[in-house]
Amino acid sequence: MTSLTVRGLTKSYGSTAVLHGIDLTVPNGSLTAVLGASGCGKTTLLRLIAGFADPDSGTIAFGDTVVFGPGHHVPPEHRRVGYVPQEGALFPHLTASANITFGLPRARRRVGKRVAELLELVGLDSAVGDRYPHQLSGGQQQRIALARALAPQPALVLLDEPFSSLDAALREGTRRGVAAALRASNATAVLVTHDQDEALSMADQVAVMRAGRLVQSGLPSAVYDHPADAEVAQFLGEAVILAATVVGGRADSVLGYLPLAVPVADGPAQILVRPEQIHFSAEYRDASGGIAAEVLEVHYYGHDAAIRARITPSGPIISSRTLGAVRPEPGAIVGVSVQGAATVLPSVTQG
């Protein structure tokens, strides 16, 4: 296993620039999720790292070995990269076992031990080994694809939206199995996805991409709590973004005086509050001088509910995520309280 360092990577197809100088460092043995909407260039980045296409400029290094850069060009078959494409792409003419051993030297293909080990690693029964890809479920195919990628003990594992073709019920389990297998084999991995839940729950590091640029990277919690701008905040989850004035380390907004996670200088600002920080209470007491809101819509999900409400009388619309217990009817007037601190978004001129 090795670390991955990408510096100043650019790529254009014809006159369309797809990547504008990507810098990314993936530490040894960690999982980095590259998160971005479709068409942002994340799959292209992965293909350049794997060596299926060449960048226009920039360098790619695995540990100390430069695999692409001035004077260096290592073809894909010598990069030792495990690649798990969308929908698995198992070889349809080979059994699951033969798929797994495909990348092993001839002498080791016959040895059943490695197959059994890998099947166990990805959480599959050894009986699956004799089946052909069309006899496997989507989740099983995806796990076999991971086992195939891990079999030759690659320097780096690349996963290209490996769970997007699975339905919701299968996705969660497969995700967990894959994350566990990657951790158990101590692999350095890059996962490309457009699903923020996937990125936040699986990765050690999240790198947000937008229009061919890397906008922000860091710990999942850091990116979620302190997004680089409003767009990143909204991409990572539902966000309530309000205008406020910072006075003496607190933000004055329609939600009252809120403490700040990171203090900033006094002045006008945009603040971010996540819906799970906002609570509605049924008994609103006008006398206490609290903030009131009129409930507009309630979406009930069982384990929790999403409520949209307008600050009375004609303020901005806010949303709240509450555990199932408190469920006001649309039209009701509720009291609003905020838990925790608000985050000041960097001002627009910076981004």
Added chain:
Amino acid sequence: MISLLVAAVASIPLLFIIGYTIALGPGEAIALVWRPRVGELLWNTVRLAVGCMALSAVIGTAAAWLVERSSLPGRRIWHVLLVAPLAIPAFVNSFAWISITPTASGYSGALLVVTFSYFPLVYLPVAAALRGLDPVLEETAQGLGNNRLTTFLRVVAPQLRPAVLGGVLLVGLHLLAEFGALQMLRFPTFTTAIYDQYKSSFNGAAANMIAGVLVLCCLLLLMGELRLRGSARYSRLGPGSARPAAPMSLGVATWPALLGMAGLAVLSVGVPLGSLGYWLTTGASTRFDVWSLISTASTSIGLAVLAAVVTTAATLPVAWLYTRYPGRWATVIERSTYIGSALPGIVVALALVTVAIRGVPALYQTTAMLLVAYAIMFLPRAMVSVRAGLAQAPPLLDEVSRSLGHSRLSTLRRVTLPLIAPGLGSGAALVFLAAVTELTATLLLAPIGTDTLATRFWSLSGSVAYGAAAPYAAVMVLISAPATYLLTRQSRKEQTR
């Protein structure tokens, strides 16, 4: 590069006809074309083609509906019987009819024989389309207030249209190219006239100009077909396979339907096989040369195997270019290989003979030349299968293989070839099937002394040695039958995929 060469060779006949017409000059060309004889041939060709296309459309569609959607008993057996005529070459079919009743000649006789030979070309695609239609669509239409009849007219019929039209155009192309059957039934059309001109006087100019008119007709049909293929996409949306439709009960109509189907089977399969059987038992015993039968059969098989290998190999680079590097040029190259299929064997042969005599005389009357003709004529048949095979090996699998440490060559051997092998195999089988019963081009191009089953059968039946000819026809049918069976199985699989 190789693709360009293949496309260039495939375009030789068409370019030759165009070039010849230009070289002849407009005055001369018009004088040769604008003759009562050509008008008569055109009338014969057109009325035969239109009649046969219309009859095939009606018979093929009705039979397909009965087999796929009605409660007709024994649907599997009927399916086999309806496809069986494809295993009997049209000139064998016409031999069977003319040898038992001399009245089977002229327009009505020719129309009868070619229709019974070619209606499966409509039956197969329409049956496949009916099978592929998702009954959910019909149920939705009924849910929206349509009865059975309006549902058929508004939902089913529009979806069958591409299949029916495609099949009918194919019938038309086959008819324009048909030579053996019509010559035997003494019904003069363009092909027979070209052949007679060529044989009697080696009158190049007259033959070539008639060929030019014929090629125009073919190109008209081909354009219709390509257009249809490009625009018509009525495939099912969404994953999963369609649920089979519930058959519609025929009720009292069952017996007339059974009777009609039985009549069709007797006329299209029973008569030719029965006639062959009759001549085999009565005529052949007198003087039957087993050795000659074996040697012509092995010549036929050998030539057909070579043709299959050469043609499939020529297809591969073109199909590769088309599926892996799609673009305008790839499409032009791919399409140009289709021209050959629209050109009658007699035109291809004529063009090659003239070009060879003028350009490379050493090639004239060689096996190589015959193989080139086969390749030009049968490229499209192989192309369809090879392209489908290549689609089974998407570039993504190559990339995965290379990331697992395999070089390009090793990837080709371990991933690509195993995946496309079935496509290559079925492509080669299709070419083999077509070449083993090919008559026209073989008659004109085969080296002296090379006798195939088809040419020997032709010369024997031409001299009214019916009993002696029958064994050759029987062997041709026997060789074609398994390949035809495989073909129908394949079309079934493609639909369910």
